[in-house]
């Protein structure tokens with residue numbers, strides 16, 4: 001009797017070891033038979049009471065071996081089938097496989113142009129200065145020699161903070177000039193890039209927010225010729241080595257004399273006629289010698305120091321370079337638009 005049951009269990013162990021499992025159906029029937037809650041092996045544990053006392057331990061050991069063999073085989077085949085399934089369905093994760101390329105991001109066209117401008121001026125010793133966008137009207141207007149009754153100060157043109165007649169969103173980066181001249185001693189040689197705000201109706205040509213780069217150079221004996229040479233260098237680095245510039249007399253409250261600088265764009269096709277209004281010239285920036293009143297307002301002696309300043313818009317230059325016809329595209333963050341600039345730095 002005892003020998004019989006030992007032989008039976010031994011036989012089951014052999015069957016378990018040899019059983020072939022090739023698919024999920026076979027795995028499931030194996031599970032029901034040997035691993036599930038009503039499996040065959042469980043019933044055999046009930047036989048222990050019929051075994052002679054001195055072999056009970058041996059029998060128990062054998063049953064445990066069978067149970068363990070069944071469980072191990074089930075687990076091994078389960079994970080093997082899972083793996084096979086993943087490979088077939090494509091969800092298998094092969095950690096050694098070369099990865100799919102990560103899509104490259106792109107720089108915003110305004111950043112591209114801004115970075116180029118910054119690099120050009122950094123090469124000749126200008127240092128980047130960044131300042132606040134919420135300004136005090138003294139720095140934005142008064143220090144910059146803009147009279148109390150100047151139309152730019154009007155609510156129609158400038159965004160004031162709610163309930164304030166003093167705090168505003170800066171209308172130009174020229175406010176950085178006053179910030180720096182009141183806190184630093186000459187020589188000062190900075191460019192100040194940043195966002196500015198004006199109360200304008202939004203259209204394809206103008207926006208209520210845009211970017212400017214301000215330049216300021218204050219030292220002993222700085223002349224108009226220094227300014228002209230600096231700006232010529234900039235234009236040629238930015239628009240090509242042959243680029244011609246012209247300075248037209250203009251007016252800004254904070255510079256005297258003041259000028260606007262054009263670069264020669266050319267008149268090769270219809271677009272050029274439209275963009276340059278038939279003249280071939282494009283206005284790029286405003287500039288001039290810092291007005292002595294501005295120096296005095298900021299605590300710098302105009303008898304000892306002089307300087308030049310310039311300010312330019314970025315959006316227009318970005319639109320020219322990348323042939324963008326609607327300024328609003330620069331602020332909408334439409335990825336179909338932005339994706340076009342992948343790889344441009």
Ligand code: DAH
Nearest residue numbers: 172174286287288309310311
């Ligand atoms: N702040 C002027 C504007 O927003 C631009 C400008 C003109 C800046 C002449 C200057 C300058 O520094 O000298 O239109």
